[in-house]
Amino acid sequence: MEKTIFEQMGGTYTLQSDYYLPNLSLSAEENKPIGIWGQRHLRYLKQHRKVLYTNLLTSGKLNSHLADIDEQAEDLFFRLVKQIAEREGVTEQLKAENQIEWVGRMNNIRNRVTEIVNQTIIFR
Numbered sequence: 701m702e703k704t705i706f707e708q709m710g711g712t713y714t715l716q717s718d719y720y721l722p723n724l725s726l727s728a729e730e731n732k733p734i735g736i737w738g739q740r741h742l743r744y745l746k747q748h749r750k751v752l753y754t755n756l757l758t759s760g761k762l763n764s765h766l767a768d769i770d771e772q773a774e775d776l777f778f779r780l781v782k783q784i785a786e787r788e789g790v791t792e793q794l795k796a797e798n799q800i801e802w803v804g805r806m807n808n809i810r811n812r813v814t815e816i817v818n819q820t821i822i823f824r
Contacts, residue, residue: 732763737777738770741822748823773821780813781806 706722707713713720734742742762745753756762785791790809795802 730764732767734766735770735774737773737822738766741769742766744823769821773817776821777813777817780816781809784809784813
């Protein structure tokens with residue numbers, strides 16, 4: 701019997717009942733930690749970009765992709781919070797003088813920056 705293309709490429713089969721099933725396995729993927737931004741992107745991929753999610757998963761690149769997205773988003777988030785806080789005068793001095801106002805203004809900045817990061821990195 702002639703070898704199949706799968707066998708010519710080094711693939712093997714296992715007999716299960718009356719069927720020959722190919723021995724398939726995913727390549728070992730580096731297991732990097734995924735933060736909140738990577739988890740949000742994963743949820744977005746599963747719900748709205750199913751083909752991309754499946755391609756990344758089957759190619760073994762999903763975890764590294766999510767780790768990269770997480771790192772990019774976190775860097776952007778902290779950089780923008782710092783820049784906007786400096787531009788709007790939300791300083792340590794304000795924090796010492798009026799903590800309630802400082803917390804309110806910082807929460808406002810963090811919420812705005814979260815929306816920016818979501819739109820530019822997470823939901824694309």
